[in-house]
Amino acid sequence: MTSPSDDKRSRLAELLRGKTRPSLRVAASSGQERMWLQERLSPGNAALHMAVTVRISGQLDPVALSRAFQAVVDRHDALRTTFPEHEGRPLQHVAPDLKLSISEVDLGNLPEPLREPEALRHVREDVRVPFDLERGPLLRAVRYRLAADDHLLLLTVHHIVSDGWSMGVLVREVAELYQAFTSGQAPTLKPLPLQYADFAAWQRQGAQGDALDAQLAYWRQRLDPHAVLELPSDRPRLASLDVQGARYSIVLPPALTQALKELGLREGRTLFSVLLAAFNVLLQRYSGQDDLAVGTPVAGRSRSELESLIGLFVNTLVLRSDLSGDPSFRELMGQVHDSALGAFAHQDVPFEKLVEVLQPSRRLNVSPLFQVMFVLQNAPVALPPVPGVRMEAHPVDVGAARFDLTLVASEEARGLRLIAEYRTALFDEATVARMLGHLRSLLQAVVLDAGQRVSVLPLMDEAEQRQVLLDWNDTRVDLSSTATLPELIQAQVERTPDAVALAFEGRTLTYRELDARANQMAHALIARGVGPEVRVGLLLERSLELVVALLATLKAGGAYVPFDPCLVYTS
Structure with a gap:
């Protein structure tokens, strides 16, 4: 048989x-x-x-x-x-x-x-x-x-x-x-x-029968076709797909790179599993989701006859991880390793066939089955020596991104380079730089103790912790000045009269305009007897006019008493 x-x-x-x-x-x-x-x-x-x-x-x-x-x-x-x-x-x-x-x-x-x-x-x-x-x-x-x-x-x-x-x-x-x-x-x-x-014809002949059914059964059991990773972004996702992209990279030092390899060896795991497990922890902490699906490419050249051909052979696998129950990083590495082995054993199913069979919820602005990719890149292309010339090949950043976020790990002489390719419609460079900094902190922590629960693995380094916990919470204010609020605003009017002072729902007021309107209303209030110890009730929705009324009351010498329009009832 x-x-x-x-x-x-x-x-x-x-x-x-x-x-x-x-x-x-x-x-x-x-x-x-x-x-x-x-x-x-x-x-x-x-x-x-x-x-x-x-x-x-x-x-x-x-x-x-x-x-x-x-x-x-x-x-x-x-x-x-x-x-x-x-x-x-x-x-x-x-x-x-x-x-x-x-x-x-x-x-x-x-x-x-x-x-x-x-x-x-x-x-x-x-x-x-x-x-x-x-x-x-x-x-x-x-x-x-x-x-x-x-x-x-x-x-x-x-x-x-x-x-x-x-x-x-x-x-x-x-x-x-x-x-x-x-x-x-x-x-x-x-x-x-x-x-x-020839390969395309052979692939189509193989995309049928019991072998295909067995492979598809694995993926049906393994994947949730309707799960979507919701990473917080700097801007809402557009209704149409925007593939404009950029890249940001950092290099892990050789000592940390070696420590990550040694961690994999001790645990019987590959560098791929170590890095993907850490990436999953990062995605969980950013998204708050425990069920994560990450794509990864495979060469699709499982036979030696295909190795020397040019063509589209690459296939995409979806690796699903479950971080519920707060596993240790060591346990998560094992889970990621097993998930990768299972996926590689069932890699003959084209990704397009998976999408056709699993029928995920389709939106033109979201990739099906996964939105984030992880790539462990092989060594760069080694060109044969050519007498008289020296040739060096380098991939080109085309300024586009196929997925929301792709993490590429590539080993260099200086260490392990981590490249984040991201959609600029969703993320700013500063956000992606912070992500990679957090990933570096995670990796530094797991090489020290892989038994830590993923919930306690640190994201911030000492500098960021000091900034968030101390610098940004230093709210002390020098109150030695005796100037009143109207006087402070009047001084700002004199410094920058045409600068925008207020903005609300598409409308703006400059400092000059704010001061003029407040003065006009203050004169009207004074004419009606407003002065020191006189209270002025303000029944206004949040608006530019509310700020004008507050400042006018103070200029008139009175005290304002705000009323919430939602709590005021008439008989």
């Missing part, structure tokens, strides 16, 4: 032998359909653009670079794919050939200090240029020439034909082919065993 995994391998083997190879116009994969729909809902959505820059130092051969770039386009069908619509759904159309050139922007005529800032300004603009999914191409390349021996290569691809892993494949193969062409050698890249359209 064959197992479901044996069936999958046999279907993949048939594709590799070309027995069921798709035509040049075939159905899109489930991930591509999701990207296509997101592009339709928000045309030109920069959050769906993937970009990387390659800094090239040394004597560059532009012709060899262009040949290398074109050879990669020729090699990968995904880079020649567009998406015509058929009966309301996208199809993959693979062009048999596609000639692409590398655009050049020469910045060498600028003063040397201005070249790099200008190149980065161009990068920020160019990565946001929309793609046309139906006409293509869905890959662009721009080379910014800063000097004869200094270039910046920008590669931008739409997410519908690429993912993070693919960007690494793209950059490495361009570098390897460039090396071959500049040295006069034949390229040594191995022939691809299959193309992305």
Whole structure:
């Protein structure tokens, strides 16, 4: 009797032998359909653009670079794919050939200090240029020439034909082919065993039957499709989706980074589980919710035949954690670890299929199933040595955010970098900076004692505690001045007459206007006998007029007696 995994391998083997190879116009994969729909809902959505820059130092051969770039386009069908619509759904159309050139922007005529800032300004603009999914191409390349021996290569691809892993494949193969062409050698890249359209057909064949039902049963039992994380934000969520985003980062020192790794080793947990558990504590403390769902990406390349391909393979898993009952951090780590193992064991279900089957409450301004993502990033792309030049690749911040908040952990020589990508429509930079500071405090506490209950883990460092408990509560006021309130306000009128003194429901009064109205009313009160020891009843709703009446009474020398309009009844 064959197992479901044996069936999958046999279907993949048939594709590799070309027995069921798709035509040049075939159905899109489930991930591509999701990207296509997101592009339709928000045309030109920069959050769906993937970009990387390659800094090239040394004597560059532009012709060899262009040949290398074109050879990669020729090699990968995904880079020649567009998406015509058929009966309301996208199809993959693979062009048999596609000639692409590398655009050049020469910045060498600028003063040397201005070249790099200008190149980065161009990068920020160019990565946001929309793609046309139906006409293509869905890959662009721009080379910014800063000097004869200094270039910046920008590669931008739409997410519908690429993912993070693919960007690494793209950059490495361009570098390897460039090396071959500049040295006069034949390229040594191995022939691809299959193309992305083969994978898409295989994925659709596998998205049925008992194996799929078993996987879906796990997710039905595991997830609450209607749960929504309600993080407090600086502004209310807009009715429409706003993907404008920014990033803020901190670096944990090497000592703390090492301590986190050692904690994982002692407890038999991974660094992924340690960091995600701490992130869950942070989310619970901010939201007040115990039931948390966080998304995390997986490469989706469970077989070696897929590792060298460019295309959209990445899948998204939803990891649910329960912080009710105030568990210890050690217990929470174990729960997160088990949740991750279960999710990874059932990762073959495309995220789009989960959404289709679980049918979460859908809102255009909220992501389904989860709103926050956690990513433990692998090592940066290592490029092969190329004689005569030095190449370094770096991902590009496209100025957009696919989710409300994404925490990316990436190990560097200086320590562990924590990057928060956030939607600027919801959060200010200061708020996100405070979040990361609180996460750092949590991590510092758990490496000292993982047995602490999550409710007692500190968020604030000593400086913030002193600010909140002491500085902000220092309410002492110097009352040595004998000036009255009307005199103090009159002095402010003389200093800043045109500054806004009052604002209420869209209306404002400057200090000059407030003083003039109060004086007018004070004269009317004096004419009616108001003076020292005379009480003036004020029956007014909260308004600008109420403040004018209060100040006028004091200017007239009387004392005001406010009445609550809600408690006053007439017979």
